[in-house]
Amino acid sequence: MQKAAEDAMVAAVAADPRYIALVARRARLGWMLSAVIFFAFVAYLLLIAFDRALLGAPIGDGVTSVGIPVGLGLILLAIVLTGVYVAHANRHHDAQMAAILKDHGA
């Protein structure tokens, strides 16, 4: 594609309300999920710093402590959140973006 034609297309896409709405939705999802993992980890660190007895407390009658499911849960949370984002992007964002770009001749 010629540079000028490409620039014109970029400008047209940028002005498309569907594009603006889609990008806003995608950004919201990205920031929201980032905030979830960020604050979950910071909360975990603060819990370790200020109340390690809580994490060390056994669950029920066993020796397994509360901290085990919390720590492993954080690992699983990271995997699950990336999965949620990728599934959402593959299922919705890509198709919507492709439709918008198609209308502008990409």
Added chain:
Amino acid sequence: MRAVLALLALIPAPAFAAALEGEAQRQPVNWVAIGMFVAFVGLTLWITKAAAARTRTASDFYTAGGGISGFQNGLAMAGDYMSAASFLGISAQIFNDGYDGLIYSTGFLVGWPILLFLMAERLRNLGRFTFADVASYRFAQPPVRSFAAVSTLLVVSFYLVAQMVGAGQLIKLLFGLPYGAAVGIVGGLMMLYVLFGGMRATTWVQIIKAVLLLGGASFMALMVMAQSGFSLEALFARAVEVKTQAALAGGAGAAEAAERGRSIMAPGNFIKDPVSAISFGLALMLGTAGLPHILMRFFTVPDAKEARKSVLWATGWIGYFYILTFIIGFGAIVLVGTQPAYLDGQGALRGGGNMAAIHLAHAIGGNAFLGFISAVAFATILAVVAGLTLSAASAVSHDLYATVLKRGEADSADELRVSRITTLALGAFAVLLGLLFEKQNVAFMVSLAFALAASGNFPVLILSLLWSGCTTRGAAWGGTIGLLTAFVLTLLSPAVWTATFGLGEAPFPYSSAAIFSVPAGFIAIWLISLVDRSPRAAVDRAGYAAQRVRAETGIGAFAASEH
């Protein structure tokens, strides 16, 4: 002090802190391990030869022609990230202190989702060969490229030296080879992969190594779980009992022994003050999204969709790997900690503190499996240094030579020649420093690499991608201020000031600089951009809208050459 050392020791590369402190004793020559390692090297060199035949253009060299799938790239990213230290260091940490090892694991994983949510797709859409392509997209090229290249060289150099020293010590330990020979072999092989095979060979070395490491660790964890009837509770109960018995044997009273046994199920000495805790967490979390050799992997896939999938696979594999390591650590308490054959007179591990997983391999699979795990540990170091070297060579040839020096007019062959000369120089440099630092404790260098990446690269990338007000001057100078802050504070921290140079009490009391240097980077970029009234600043701000559309849609993205 011990906690600080332990903390730094475990930051990815050389958890070999113990080894680095001179505890590594040379072991008898381990022929099984050497045989398996030779097989690995043979296979990867054969792949390098095949890749060399297909490496003609700069795009082949830097990004394997952009034809790597999301699944393959995810494995390769996991391979870049899972260092020998993650495996040996974290399992050893769990062997000694139990729960604390899990804290490191989570810290190393939580940066990946953030990298995906805020950067992955945009990186792929704007970039071509190096992350500087993205950081400098709408800016004047020379200042931002120069910043990115310097930052890459710094991050890579510290990471590389730490890996080399760790490699020498570890190989002395596992294979019974002399330190110098080990460092020479690592340096030489890494040069071969990068020189001849470029990104294609490096990627396949990573993939093979990742599969071997995940396979070996899965087998170990499976055997440990089988021993305890596939019950985590039974495994933990047995581990607590072992630690209690050990404390009793060490002369502790019954109550104190029980206390010490239970302590492995709770956070221990790892985190003393909240400032260090948060700072350390920030460096790991944000540094991951600023490591040049990880960022470079986003350009090996054909489009943003595959970039996204890469991160999902990488996060999945790395998370799975850390869960395995956790089981392996507890398995080592039960199966290694109870067998006098693996312990010296004082009840410490034979061969040094990082041998827990290695001894466990022997306990469950005999000499052959011990050899296999040792060979995998060696292969792991080799793969990680190859990835680091390639990203540094790219920064020199693509950012400094082709873009800054030749103003984008360099031809592909010249650019390739420069990257190969750089690779040779880096290989020699790495071997030399590896030899020079043999007796030094260099564990802080990896934490420094993460802090630099989090304080320089991460703020520059985020603000250039997401803030329209960011300018050339802001990115180049603000990023430099972030880097310098991290660098200076680390020099003044206990790990360097006191432990390495012996200068007495450290002026900066915390073990990680990130909690100060990351905001310093962000604020410097923001302030400098804000007051920037240069003509260039107007161009930079005006360029944001078009950059944003390209980043979000992939219009005009560099297509993969093989598709």
